[in-house]
Amino acid sequence: MSVFTSGGFWAFVGVVAGIYTILALGIQLQFGFTGLLNFGQVAFMAIGAYTMAILVVKEGWSMWLAAPLGVAAATAASLLLGLSSLRLRADYFAIVTIAFSEIVRYVATNENALTGGSQGTIALGEVGKAAQYNDQWERFQARVQGWLHVSSSDVAMLVIVWSVAVVLLALVWLAVRTPWGRVLRAIREDEDAAASLGKNVFAYKLQVLALGSAFGGIAGLFYAWQFSFFSPADFQPLLTFFAWMIVILGGLGRVWSVPVGSLVFGFLFAGTRFLDFAPLSYLDSAERAYLRLIVIGLVIIGLVLLRPQGILGRREEMVLE
Amino acid sequence: MSVALAVEEAVRAFGGVRALDGATLEVEPGSITGLIGPNGAGKSTLFNCVSGFLRPQSGRVLLDGRRIDRRSAHRIARAGLVRTFQTPRVLARMTVLENLLLAAPRHPGERLGRALAGRSREREARARAGELLELVQLDGHASALAGTLSGGQRKLLDLVRALMAEPRILLLDEPIAGVSPALRVELLAHILGLRERERITLLIAEHDLDFVMRACDRVIVMNDGRVIAQGTPEEVRRDAKVVDAYLGAKHQ
Numbered sequence: 001m002s003v004f005t006s007g008g009f010w011a012f013v014g015v016v017a018g019i020y021t022i023l024a025l026g027i028q029l030q031f032g033f034t035g036l037l038n039f040g041q042v043a044f045m046a047i048g049a050y051t052m053a054i055l056v057v058k059e060g061w062s063m064w065l066a067a068p069l070g071v072a073a074a075t076a077a078s079l080l081l082g083l084s085s086l087r088l089r090a091d092y093f094a095i096v097t098i099a100f101s102e103i104v105r106y107v108a109t110n111e112n113a114l115t116g117g118s119q120g121t122i123a124l125g126e127v128g129k130a131a132q133y134n135d136q137w138e139r140f141q142a143r144v145q146g147w148l149h150v151s152s153s154d155v156a157m158l159v160i161v162w163s164v165a166v167v168l169l170a171l172v173w174l175a176v177r178t179p180w181g182r183v184l185r186a187i188r189e190d191e192d193a194a195a196s197l198g199k200n201v202f203a204y205k206l207q208v209l210a211l212g213s214a215f216g217g218i219a220g221l222f223y224a225w226q227f228s229f230f231s232p233a234d235f236q237p238l239l240t241f242f243a244w245m246i247v248i249l250g251g252l253g254r255v256w257s258v259p260v261g262s263l264v265f266g267f268l269f270a271g272t273r274f275l276d277f278a279p280l281s282y283l284d285s286a287e288r289a290y291l292r293l294i295v296i297g298l299v300i301i302g303l304v305l306l307r308p309q310g311i312l313g314r315r316e317e318m319v320l321e
Numbered sequence: 322m323s324v325a326l327a328v329e330e331a332v333r334a335f336g337g338v339r340a341l342d343g344a345t346l347e348v349e350p351g352s353i354t355g356l357i358g359p360n361g362a363g364k365s366t367l368f369n370c371v372s373g374f375l376r377p378q379s380g381r382v383l384l385d386g387r388r389i390d391r392r393s394a395h396r397i398a399r400a401g402l403v404r405t406f407q408t409p410r411v412l413a414r415m416t417v418l419e420n421l422l423l424a425a426p427r428h429p430g431e432r433l434g435r436a437l438a439g440r441s442r443e444r445e446a447r448a449r450a451g452e453l454l455e456l457v458q459l460d461g462h463a464s465a466l467a468g469t470l471s472g473g474q475r476k477l478l479d480l481v482r483a484l485m486a487e488p489r490i491l492l493l494d495e496p497i498a499g500v501s502p503a504l505r506v507e508l509l510a511h512i513l514g515l516r517e518r519e520r521i522t523l524l525i526a527e528h529d530l531d532f533v534m535r536a537c538d539r540v541i542v543m544n545d546g547r548v549i550a551q552g553t554p555e556e557v558r559r560d561a562k563v564v565d566a567y568l569g570a571k572h573q
Contacts, residue, residue: 171437179422179430179441186412186423193410196372197424197486198398199431207433253414320413320468 009270011154015226017266018161021259023219024243024250025168026212032252033176034208035188037090040081040097041216041243043104044074046235048217049224050108050115056133057124063136067221074217075210077104082209086202101237108232120231121224137225161222165259168215173255184208185253245300251310253317260311268296324386325350325490325522326371326402331380331390332546333366340366341377342546348490348524348539353516355537355554356526359566362543364526365407368494372404373397384490399426403488407495409479413468417459420467420478421450424485453481457511473504480511490522491515497532509536534558542566 023041030036052070055061061069085096108115116123116131125131145156175181183204186194191201224230242265250261269292273285280288309315326348333341340363348354356364369375371382373394382390389397398404412420422443430441454460457477462470467478476496483491496512497505513536515521527533533540533554540557542550544566550557557563 175433175437178433178436179425179428179443179446180433180436182415182419182423183431185415185419189412189414190410192374192394193406193412194423195374195394196398196404196406196410197482198395198403198426199423200393200395316466317414320466 008152008154011152011158013266013270014158014263015154015161015222016270017259017262018158018165019219019222019226020242020246020266021165021262022161022168022215022222023239024246024262025165025172025255025258026215026219027243027247028250028252028255028258029172029176029184029215030208030212032247032254033181033188034184034205035090035191036205036208036212037094038097038209038212039094039237039240039244040099040101040104041212042235042237042239043097043101044078044213044216045220045223045239046101046104046108046232047077048074048220049230050220052221053121053124053133053224053230054114056136057121057131063133070221071214071217074220075214078209078213079206082206086205086209098237098240101235101240105232105235108235115232118232120233121229132228134225134228138228141225157226161226164218164222168218169255169259176255188253245296247310248300249303249310251313253314254310254312257310257312264311265296268292268299323349324383325352326524327381327383327386328367328371329381329383331367331370331377331382333370333375333377339546341370341380343380344543344546344548345380346541346548346551348522350522351516351520352539353512353523353525353537355533355540356524356543357528357530357533357540358543358549362566363546364543365494366546367543368404368492368526371397372402372492398486398488401487401489402492403483403486403490404492405479405483405494405496407498409472409475411467411470411475411478411482413466415467416464417454417467417470417478418447418450418463421453421482421485422446424482425449426487450485453485457481473500476500476504476508480508484515484519484521488521490524493523493525493527495527496525497527497529505532512536 023045026041027038030038048070051073052063052066055066055069056063081097081100085093088096109118121133122130141153141156144160145153148156148159150156176184183194183199186199187201187204195201246258246261246265249264250257276288280291303310309318324347328344328346331341331344332339344363344367358364366375370377370390373389373392373396377390381388384400384402389400425446428442428446430436430443451460454463457480459474459477470478480496497508500508509532512523516523525533525537537554540551540554541548542557542563549562549566550560
């Protein structure tokens with residue numbers, strides 16, 4: 001029990017919520033504001049993380065160069081996906097995105113020479129030698145820890161992740177308030193109407209897809225740094241749907257609902273560890289870990305029944321057509 | 322330049338049905354041209370082909386003498402040909418004012434880089450939007466969500482939103498269908514006023530013959546995907562082919 005009440009545990013929960021915030025912000029921009037159904041967000045996370053790790057381990061690049069390139073690779077992949085598939089109707093595009101994310105995961109699993117295969121990044125280097133891509137990041141994190149005078153490296157990570165998350169949230173918040181954001185919402189409402197008024201719907205969708213994927217890439221970097229190791233199994237489609245749950249929990253079409261949704265989701269997810277009283281204590285801890293999915297499922301069902309607009313959404317927008 | 326819009330031998334089939342079967346017509350600049358014909362005559366398909374929402378399978382569409390039949394819808398709108406839809410496509414979860422502002426042409430704030438750099442022309446756009454809302458007496462609803470408007474108000478919003486896009490030629494698809502008689506008179510006045518004040522060329526598809534005969538100075542009649550008659554309302558009214566199309570050939 002002591003581990004759960006320590007600051008370190010909650011800092012860890014907060015870090016994960018911060019990473020989810022960045023990931024889900026992409027979904028919010030794409031779906032909440034533009035109506036674009038992306039069920040493959042986890043792919044861009046994987047591409048960002050793998051690009052960074054491969055460049056550092058195999059090519060000996062500085063992490064500070066490899067990281068932006070990871071984001072660039074995620075963005076470039078989304079452009080390829082968008083150019084080929086964005087003209088499809090919304091639901092067909094959604095199918096393409098989930099297929100794309102599975103292709104990325106399968107490639108990562110099977111291209112042993114490139115990605116380390118199912119063993120993950122530990123097998124990136126030479127045979128028999130555990131590969132590390134994290135040295136430079138850990139030095140940076142230690143320096144931040146020194147500046148902040150905190151004892152836990154998780155707290156340092158918490159500050160770094162949430163600083164980046166808040167900057168991205170603020171940028172999106174500003175952007176959707178401009179006439180640019182107005183065009184996005186018009187596309188969400190009725191893309192034919194937007195086109196009839198001279199708006200290049202395809203170009204806006206492509207832009208939004210690329211931006212959201214860049215956020216996915218950034219989330220992937222932080223995921224890689226936080227866990228110091230990852231494998232293709234970390235990028236299951238379930239992670240994409242966690243991001244979707246966060247957006248639905250928080251409320252669609254609102255920027256600040258994303259961190260709220262992430263925190264609620266993160267704490268529900270971690271909090272189910274405390275359900276160790278009778279009769280739940282008859283279940284072992286691994287079985288209890290599955291309870292959190294049930295709890296989150298129930299919360300979402302309850303929310304859809306009682307508050308379909310999410311925690312911060314506007315009710316009146318739900319009833320209009 | 323004597324023709325604002327020309328359609329030449331346009332063909333568009335859906336499966337075995339040739340919705341447009343060699344339609345040819347011309348719209349004179351500054352005119353109010355009515356487009357009539359029985360249900361299924363091809364009026365809506367023609368509108369879609371002209372405005373870029375469908376591509377004609379053969380034939381040409383010319384705007385001010387330039388071919389536009391291969392252009393996408395947004396480029397045709399930017400070139401000055403704007404359309405409305407049969408059922409008004411208001412953006413329900415955006416305010417009435419936002420609906421109008423969206424239509425402002427060449428708005429620098431719609432580019433992400435410039436928008437974040439604060440380069441926008443919102444003030445101009447807002448002033449123009451305010452004038453247009455006043456024109457159709459929707460100014461009291463400016464900050465209401467467009468989804469809360471009545472059917473007739475939506476028609477008006479749709480009309481002024483199209484005007485906000487500063488068209489040189491405006492295509493109205495059944496502008497008075499479903500509009501109350503009192504509002505019809507008002508809409509007619511607005512439409513007549515448009516040509517006077519804004520020098521906009523109008524092409525109006527409408528079922529209400531009485532409205533077309535009163536509002537339009539030229540009328541084009543379609544049937545089975547072709548243009549069967551065009552001329553002044555008086556000429557068209559007397560055309561035997563038109564009478565046949567509406568009443569069936571048997572009445573003779």
